[in-house]
Amino acid sequence: MKKEIQLLKALADETRLKIVRFLLKGEKCVCEIYPHIKRTQSTTSIQLDVLRKAGIVKSKRKGKKVYYFIADDKVSDVLKSLGLLKNN
Numbered sequence: 001m002k003k004e005i006q007l008l009k010a011l012a013d014e015t016r017l018k019i020v021r022f023l024l025k026g027e028k029c030v031c032e033i034y035p036h037i038k039r040t041q042s043t044t045s046i047q048l049d050v051l052r053k054a055g056i057v058k059s060k061r062k063g064k065k066v067y068y069f070i071a072d073d074k075v076s077d078v079l080k081s082l083g084l085l086k087n088n
Contacts, residue, residue, distance in 0.1 A: 003055065010054035011078065015039060016047050019068075020056060021084070024076055027069040 010016055018037045022028060034044035048068055051057040058071040070076070079085040 006054045007056060007075075007078075010050055010056055011075075013047070013050075015043070016051055017084070019044070019047060019051065020070070020075060021079070023057060023068060023070050024079075024085070027067050029065045029067050031065065033068065 011020065015037060019033060022033060022036050030041060030044060030048065033048070034041045037044065039047070048057060048059070052059065052068075055071055056075055057068045059066050059068050061067075076085060
């Protein structure tokens with residue numbers, strides 16, 4: 001149950017929730033994420049690290065850029081059940 005609590009705590013932050021909703025559209029580089037959520041690159045990286053530690057996102061390096069993507073499809077199910085995503 002500890003993992004589930006960590007996941008819910010990570011999603012309880014508005015900035016992290018915005019990041020997750022954006023990443024549900026596909027893999028993104030930090031350089032694409034921070035302008036979308038209107039935060040600094042530093043703040044975005046810190047929030048992505050929280051999401052990574054919670055097991056929500058994973059990252060991979062391509063050259064000098066780091067790309068993030070959703071690690072578990074259950075995340076979209078959680079957001080749908082909360083009415084935060086359309087049930088497409």
